Amino acid sequence: MKHVTILGGGIAGVEAAIYYRKEGFDVELISDRSYVFIYPTAIWIPVRTASFDDVAFPLDKLAARHGFKLTVERVAAIRQSDKTVTFESGETRRIDHLVIAIGAAKTKxxxxxxxxxxxxxxxxxxxxxxxxxxxxxxxxxxxxxxxxxxxxxxxxxxxxxxxxxxxxxxxxxxxxxxxxxxxxxxxxxxxxxxxxxxxxxxxxxxxxxxxxxxxxxxxxxxxxxxxxxxxxxxxxxxxxxxxxxxxxGDGMDLIKNSDLPQNGAGFIRIDNYCEIEGVKGWYAVGDAAALEGPEWKAKQGHIAEVMARNAAHNSAIDAGFKPGEKKTYQDHLNILCVMDMGNGAGFVYRDDKKALLIPMPIVGHWLKIFWGWYYKLSKMGYIPRIPGM
The missing domain is CATH 3.50.50.60 (FAD/NAD(P)-binding domain)
Known part of the structure; x- marks a missing residue:
């Protein structure tokens, strides 16, 4: 069984851990937090519509449910030249198969x-x-x-x-x-x-x-x-x-200080299969990666999940686990969200062919609440995943 290490316990890292396990890999997820924070529903905490515990759930429960190893640790350095990752504990590991899903820093x-x-x-x-x-x-x-x-x-x-x-x-x-x-x-x-x-x-x-x-x-x-x-x-x-x-978003200092290929903002350059340019077996997904595509492109959670699933699928083909064609992320680029307003929402969609904002009074708010519970329950495997969500 091939081993993969995933850096980052957010939406992209969690999706990668789940789908690499589905593809037959031995998985270790390394995160600097012990919980998943569902940022799309965090908007309700300040107005008391949701509690912090509604928006966060423990990574160890997710790991136990899907059979991957969880390590709570902070990464100090990454070197693609010798394929090593160094942790704040001082440990340095050579990692042949790596997925970087550590998100982004913020402009100063x-x-x-x-x-x-x-x-x-x-x-x-x-x-x-x-x-x-x-x-x-x-x-x-x-x-x-x-x-x-x-x-x-x-x-x-x-x-x-x-x-x-x-x-x-x-x-x-x-x-x-x-x-x-x-x-x-x-x-x-x-x-x-x-x-x-x-x-x-x-x-x-x-x-x-x-x-x-x-x-x-x-x-x-x-x-x-x-x-x-x-x-x-x-x-x-x-x-x-x-x-x-x-x-x-801006590239993290961890990436900017590394020898990984980067764009002008310090995001990791990848090909259309999410593999890091020039680094065989290393992938970057979610906010850590530099996206290519139409001018209106935006980094969103559902795009991060598509990238994570594609990385797992493409890695499985490279590992000889299954036949098939590799999947690209650019084919799935769109803007998609339910913009909640407390007493309703607006359904937003944009791709190369159309741009929509459809008002959804009352029901839109409950649809977003449903999505929050669906995210938790489907990630834990308690309910099946709805295709496209």
Whole structure:
């Protein structure tokens, strides 16, 4: 039985561990966290719709269920020249078959410590909850939510969760009867944030912003963050009692300091089969990898899962476990999400042929809740996986 080591216990790493086991590999998953954090449903923690335990579940239970080994450890260095991985414990291993699924770092901004992110460390979701509760107790305030871009790799933008939490907070404050006491503004450095969703989606988002009395500050680069403000390149200021900001993805220092092939942002260059360029038997999937494809491409969880499954399938062919043709990830590139708003949702889809945003009042919110439970139960193998989900 061939052995594969998977670095990363997020959505991509978990999918890789499950499917490499299905393909007959002996699997070790190495993660710096002991739990899986389901980022797409973390938007509900700050508004008390979900608890932290609803969004996280233990990796050891998943490992036991699927028969792979779990090691909780942090990686210190990776060298493709001699195929070694060094851990913070000091151990160095030669690894012939490796899957890198460690995610991405964040672009650096002056004063970022004055912000919190729904896509950052899982604990920040709880800090956001505390800050929101403090503002509710105060009776009002100014709230600024936003996200940034990375000119070296635009595919790492994470705008969707920012919009989702923004709408959920609006709904939460309305239920409390104090929405009129809050000034809510969304900001982004690009002129049309969300443009990758398509023109129809942009028009619908604009209508929703006007209907819900949201402010918007678009098209100005961020100069710095302060304790009570966002300062833009022209020195204009957006005053804020709470700033939630999602920096764009950037290559991790672990990768940037390695000899792995990288693009300008520090993401790992791969071929269409997810194999790292020039490194036989090593793969990169999910946010750690540099995507190729259409201009509107975006790194999303379902794309990370496709890449993980393809890596397992292609590795099994190379290992002689089965015949068949290798699978490519670029054939599956699309944007797909249910953008939750607390009392409904919008179904977003984009590929080369069409771009959709379909409003789904009430039922859309419950569909996203269903997906959260489906993710846990299907990953644990308690219910069958629905094709395409």
């Amino acid at each position: 901004h002056d004063g970022i410590e004055h912000t919190l992110s729904i896509c950052g460390a899982p604990e920040q979701s709880l800090l956001l909850k505390d800050r929101i509760e403090a503002l509710v107790a105060k009776g009002g305030g100014k709230i600024a939510f936003g996200f940034g871009g990375n000119p070296n790799d635009p595919s790492g933008v994470r705008g969707g969760p920012g919009f989702e939490l923004f709408f959920n907070l609006h709904h939460h404050l309305e239920k409390l009867g104090i929405r009129d006491k809050f000034e809510m503004t969304f900001f982004a450095p690009m002129a049309s944030p969300g443009a990758r969703m398509g023109e129809k989606a942009l028009k619908l988002m604009d209508m929703m912003f006007k209907r819900n009395r949201f402010g918007a500050q678009y098209g100005k680069k961020i100069k710095r963050f302060e304790e009570k403000a966002v300062v833009f390149e022209d020195d204009s200021r957006l005053e804020s009692d709470l700033t939630m900001f999602i920096p764009a």
